[in-house]
Amino acid sequence: MMDLEGLAELFRSESGDLLEVLSRAVSRLEGGRDAVALDEAFRAAHTLKGMAAVMGYSTVVGLAHGLEHLLESVRSGAVVPDREIVEALHFAADELSHVVEAAATPSVVPEAGFVAASANDSAEHVDAGGEEPVGARYVRVEQGRIDALIAAAADLSLARDAILSRAAELGDPETRQLVDSLGRAVSRVRDDAIRLRLAPMGELEDRVHRVVREAARVTGRRVNPRLEGGEVEIDRALLSDVAEVLTHLLRNAVDHGVEPPDVRVAAGKPVEGAIRILLSQDRETVAIRVSDDGRGIDRAALVARAESAGLRAADAGEMGDREVLELLTRPGFTTAEQVTELSGRGVGLDHVASRVRDLGGSLALESVAGQGTSFLLTLPKTLSLTKVLVAGCGGWSVGIPASMLERIEDAEGVAYGAGTGLEGSASEVVLDVDEVLGTGMSVGGGSRFRVVLRMGDGSFGIHVDRLVGMRDVVVKRFAMPPECPDVFAGAAVLGGGEICLVLDPTRMVGQWTPVPSAAGTLEKSWNP
Amino acid sequence: VTDGTNASVLVCDDAIFMRKVISDILTGAGYRIAGHASNGVEAVEMYRKVKPDLVTMDIVMPDMGGIDAVREIVREDPHARILMCSAMGQQALVVEAVEAGAKDFIVKPFQPNRVLEAVQRVLG
Numbered sequence: 009m010m011d012l013e014g015l016a017e018l019f020r021s022e023s024g025d026l027l028e029v030l031s032r033a034v035s036r037l038e039g040g041r042d043a044v045a046l047d048e049a050f051r052a053a054h055t056l057k058g059m060a061a062v063m064g065y066s067t068v069v070g071l072a073h074g075l076e077h078l079l080e081s082v083r084s085g086a087v088v089p090d091r092e093i094v095e096a097l098h099f100a101a102d103e104l105s106h107v108v109e110a111a112a113t114p115s116v117v118p119e120a121g122f123v124a125a126s127a128n129d130s131a132e133h134v135d136a137g138g139e140e141p142v143g144a145r146y147v148r149v150e151q152g153r154i155d156a157l158i159a160a161a162a163d164l165s166l167a168r169d170a171i172l173s174r175a176a177e178l179g180d181p182e183t184r185q186l187v188d189s190l191g192r193a194v195s196r197v198r199d200d201a202i203r204l205r206l207a208p209m210g211e212l213e214d215r216v217h218r219v220v221r222e223a224a225r226v227t228g229r230r231v232n233p234r235l236e237g238g239e240v241e242i243d244r245a246l247l248s249d250v251a252e253v254l255t256h257l258l259r260n261a262v263d264h265g266v267e268p269p270d271v272r273v274a275a276g277k278p279v280e281g282a283i284r285i286l287l288s289q290d291r292e293t294v295a296i297r298v299s300d301d302g303r304g305i306d307r308a309a310l311v312a313r314a315e316s317a318g319l320r321a322a323d324a325g326e327m328g329d330r331e332v333l334e335l336l337t338r339p340g341f342t343t344a345e346q347v348t349e350l351s352g353r354g355v356g357l358d359h360v361a362s363r364v365r366d367l368g369g370s371l372a373l374e375s376v377a378g379q380g381t382s383f384l385l386t387l388p389k390t391l392s393l394t395k396v397l398v399a400g401c402g403g404w405s406v407g408i409p410a411s412m413l414e415r416i417e418d419a420e421g422v423a424y425g426a427g428t429g430l431e432g433s434a435s436e437v438v439l440d441v442d443e444v445l446g447t448g449m450s451v452g453g454g455s456r457f458r459v460v461l462r463m464g465d466g467s468f469g470i471h472v473d474r475l476v477g478m479r480d481v482v483v484k485r486f487a488m489p490p491e492c493p494d495v496f497a498g499a500a501v502l503g504g505g506e507i508c509l510v511l512d513p514t515r516m517v518g519q520w521t522p523v524p525s526a527a528g529t530l531e532k533s534w535n536p
Numbered sequence: 537v538t539d540g541t542n543a544s545v546l547v548c549d550d551a552i553f554m555r556k557v558i559s560d561i562l563t564g565a566g567y568r569i570a571g572h573a574s575n576g577v578e579a580v581e582m583y584r585k586v587k588p589d590l591v592t593m594d595i596v597m598p599d600m601g602g603i604d605a606v607r608e609i610v611r612e613d614p615h616a617r618i619l620m621c622s623a624m625g626q627q628a629l630v631v632e633a634v635e636a637g638a639k640d641f642i643v644k645p646f647q648p649n650r651v652l653e654a655v656q657r658v659l660g
Contacts (some may be wrong), residue, residue, distance in 0.1 A: 055550060061644050064645070
């Protein structure tokens with residue numbers, strides 16, 4: 009018997025690949041007739057048509073057939089691929105992905121065709137299983153298996169940390185050496201396991217173009233999007249979340265950033281607005297900058313709106329980018345004068361901000377009136393393991409995300425990293441976990457070290473009284489009692505079985521009014 | 537349902553999906569899948585390597601299309617038994633493929649019994 013579910017799943021994943029090939033190839037036709045791109049587009053449409061026919065998705069078959077026909081006409085020279093034709097091809101490719109999505113949604117029952125017919129097939133046939141071509145360069149692996157491998161590697165890392173500290177206590181140099189090399193091997197296994205899930209973010213390029221194209225069409229803007237750094241990799245499990253967040257930011261940039269063509273011309277700007285998506289990475293994080301060259305955020309209008317909504321806001325003149333972002337991401341707040349078809353439906357920036365936070369990332373904003381707006385998104389590369397600086401606060405161990413770490417200072421100066429003091433719009437807190445949790449056992453926070461974090465356009469200092477070291481941990485979310493400020497991303501188990509509370513510093517800034525006078529100077533009592 | 541033939545088949549198609557559909561139909565009827573190829577070049581190489589009793593060949597594939605692959609395979613083995621898999625509206629190409637040496641053709645979407653009939657014809 010035919011494995012219908014498996015087939016439908018295969019159709020979903022392979023049709024997605026084909027649609028991307030198609031869309032990318034059509035984009036390449038913009039530069040004129042490109043025989044290779046034409047072939048690729050044609051093949052993708054053709055293959056998709058055949059697959060859809062087997063599944064009985066007649067709408068997909070019809071549209072793919074039409075697209076194939078148009079591409080064939082271009083290939084034969086009967087039709088010249090001018091701007092209009094390329095746009096029609098784009099439109100057809102977009103439509104095709106919509107109908108494929110609709111057809112391949114699991115709730116849809118195949119209308120007719122082979123799959124429907126084979127559902128009545130006799131049950132004596134044996135499923136061939138997932139035999140894959142000999143000599144292929146890629147292996148399709150079920151996500152769950154990779155996750156299991158990563159989880160095992162994470163356990164291994166924890167065991168390594170425990171053995172390492174044990175070996176340090178023993179002080180036997182030979183054992184230490186052995187454990188060191190074991191530790192390095194474990195790190196390699198873990199890194200390789202995690203890399204299995206990395207995917208190039210360039211896979212989002214088609215979506216970026218599609219979203220911007222549609223948004224521009226609906227709002228009557230002219231926009232040219234450009235994505236740079238497509239080779240930057242991120243956890244495949246994060247890719248769809250990134251796509252969702254990016255979709256919102258792009259629509260926002262088209263709708264609220266880029267001006268209508270006549271306004272742009274009057275302002276002496278190129279008629280076509282530029283939206284740039286710049287991707288970059290370091291070892292632990294991926295940065296996504298979405299910039300437009302539009303009108304920028306009107307701070308006066310923002311403040312007026314906040315006040316009419318009964319919200320407390322700073323003076324427009326004193327408003328830094330961070331305050332603007334804070335206001336924009338308050339639930340339900342929006343700057344749109346009217347609800348447009350585009351940004352009015354769905355979710356607001358508050359949703360984007362909370363989504364980014366859930367993913368363990370941060371969001372920052374830069375906006376200059378008349379010149380444009382940039383949103384800067386920083387996300388961890390992988391969801392599975394987070395590198396944290398483990399520090400002691402009173403009787404507690406806390407984890408501070410290493411991705412945000414700028415430097416550590418003690419009373420004598422900088423102990424790690426470079427630079428001094430806090431920069432930009434800075435604030436700091438003396439961390440007292442007992443006070444946060446309301447245990448009633450607070451003895452006041454210690455201030456032997458200041459951990460300086462990079463956050464958006466400024467820095468944030470957290471005072472702690474003990475440093476343990478860097479650890480890779482699996483962060484598990486937990487629910488805080490409602491009366492406590494929710495400043496934790498979750499908790500993690502350290503090598504020795506000890507629990508470590510992992511901070512989410514971005515929430516500390518939002519939820520916690522720091523006391524500037526309490527910080528600033530570090531205690532002189534620290535002896536190395 | 538015919539079975540017990542245990543004839544070996546090389547399945548050539550650029551879509552994994554299609555390879556699975558065809559393979560499932562054939563294994564269900566007792567055929568053995570000797571290998572898969574995702575383009576014409578691979579098809580020719582795999583043919584040399586596994587010497588299958590039968591080849592199912594898609595027409596539109598990257599690198600080397602199905603028809604060129606048929607020419608190449610038949611040039612090396614005039615007795616090769618190749619069944620073309622075409623989509624609707626490819627009559628001209630099917631004729632070309634048969635001239636190149638393909639024995640028969642089936643049209644997508646595949647009905648299992650049609651596929652098996654065609655396979656038996658070609659092997660017969």
